[in-house]
Amino acid sequence: MNVAQVNDVIQRWRDTPEGGLKSDDYQQFKNIGSACLAQGESAQLLQFLQDERNQGLVKSMGCGLLAPLASEVIRKEKSLNHCQAAIAHLTKTCNPKELLHGFLQLIEDIDPGAIADTIIALAPHLQTVLLRMEEEKAAPLGMALSALQKQMSRLPVPYTQQQEAADEFGLCRCCTALAAFMEPFVEEVKRKDGNGDNTAADKDCMRCLREPLLQAQLDRGRKSPLWVFATEILVTLPAIQEPLPDLLFYKPLKKSILIDNHQSTESRACLAYLIFVQLITIERFPAIFSPVFVLQCNMEYINILLSSLENVQDNSLPVALLELRTFYSAPQNLRKVLTDCPMQHLRETGLQVFQLFINKLDAEAKHKFFRCMLKTSNHSGVEGYIVKNIKNQVEFSTKDFSHSKFKLFPPLLGLALCLPQGAETDLLHSMDRIMESLNLLRYVLLRDKELRSSVSHSNSTLFSHILIKDKYLKTLRVCISMSRSYYSSELKALWEDQKQKAREARAAASSTRLVKSITVKHEKVSNMSPEVQHQVLQSALVTFDLMESLIVRIEEITEEKEGTQD
Secondary structure: OOHHHHHHHHHHHHHOOOOOOOHHHHHHHHHHHHHHHHOOOHHHHHHHHHOHHHHHHHHHHHHHHHHHHHHHHHHOOOOHHHHHHHHHHHHHHOOHHHHHHHHHHHHHOOOHHHHHHHHHHHHHHHHHHHHHOOOOOHHHHHHHHHHHHHHHOOOOOOOOHHHHHHOOOOHHHHHHHHHHHHHHHHHHHHHOOOOOOOHHHHHHHHHHHHOOOOOOOOOOOOOOHHHHHHHHHHHHHHHHOOOHHHHHHHOOOOOOOOOOHHHHHHHHHHHHHHHHOOOOOHHHOOOOOOHHHHHHHHHHHHHHHHHHHHHOOOOOEOHHHHHOHHHHHHHHHHHHHHHHOOOHHHHHHHHHHHHHHHHHEOHHHHHHHHHHHHHHOOOHHHHHHHHHHHHHHHHHHHHOHHHOOHHHHHHHHHHHOOOOOHHHOOOOOOHHHHHHHHHHHHHHHHOHHHHHHOOOOOOHHHHOOHHHHHHHHHHHHHHHHHHHHHHHHHHHHHHHHHHHHHHHOOHHHHHOOOOOOOEEOOEEHHHOOHHHHHHHHHHHHHHHHHHHHHHHHHHHHHHHHHHHHO
């Protein structure tokens, strides 16, 4: 179609009464506009759309040009400015409902590789359309936000500072665009003092808490784009809905807001995390709640956040993640729960999560984590639990050679078979670690053949630590001997003291002879009754016998192996 023909068609359209245009006319209008863009005539198209004589045509058929114009904008062609101006003119001229439908269709059909560019390009124009809707704005706004967030949820969440700075997939830019998109609607709700229909804004904020903020790595020391976005959400929520304490502690979200109960709980869990961990807007949170009350109310949210770990595949988390502050501090905080929390059910839950975290680490990450915990935990129970996991890893290595990294084991064996205080080690205090270390050593010796076949190099790979084993057992024997002698003398003295008390029949003397320097489970034995002291000392002697029996069994296995090799 030449220029003269196009002009004739345009004049016919101008002369056609309102409502007289046919479907073929709409398609031809779109084809002509697309042809102008293809030929690089975006300036002429913009001039046509802005021509006062054509406003009736633009109002009736202009929505058909949204798709080709948006395509040019997303591709960032030379005609970008002309196309942006053309879309802006359409959003102010065409029917708002038709424009909304057109924009939603464009967002729905986004190319996976252009999600961020499309959202950033279209969000301001979509905002203009919605602001033109003076009445019944809530439902269209909800549809628009739902469409935008659906596409944003497909973008990977950056996990490191470098990834967030690079923003390769554009999620951070999308969050900034979404915050700017929401601003006039939030201000409108504020002006109405929260009395308007704010369902769409509610849903938007709560969805954003789940995606992407539930997965985001935030750092109080760095005001990143995702941090700023989280702050925007927490400032907006109480302004458009209800006070944060009500939202977190006293009642669930309004039924009109809920997508489903699990999603709403996840959203509130993230909200609790942002307030009480990241301290975002904590200055606005009432100080009347006691720490115990806050912890009690947050337990549901803590459980929800931790349960997401179950979705991660076992043996999949790489060692590089341990370099992240959050991945390092989480198990350290769990260790504090295991060792310091007075509530047994919380310690038991903490132990389950601790084991779950270990299961998700790959072989190299487990090796680094085990070394760290053995060196820093300073708690025999935790150290014993780590040694038990080392044994589990050795067993896994013998069953699945293709996934094992058995070369990482010998250094861990050296750490496990260690008495930091030598012969003066408090055996009762270190009992958990020592017993698990002996069980580990016994297992290694029993599975000697399978373990040797797990490694590609010489027999010295595993038993290069034979000297460590011999030194450990020798030192442990000396330690047991010294401890047995000491505890036996204490037991004898306690027995003699009780007989003396009985003979003298003096009730006041019931506490004159007490064990002075032994601590069990953080409690001084000297604070216990004589009967309990007797039980503790007797139990210690039984423990020493058990340790020695394990040592004897280990030595017997060693002799059997040596005899077989001869």
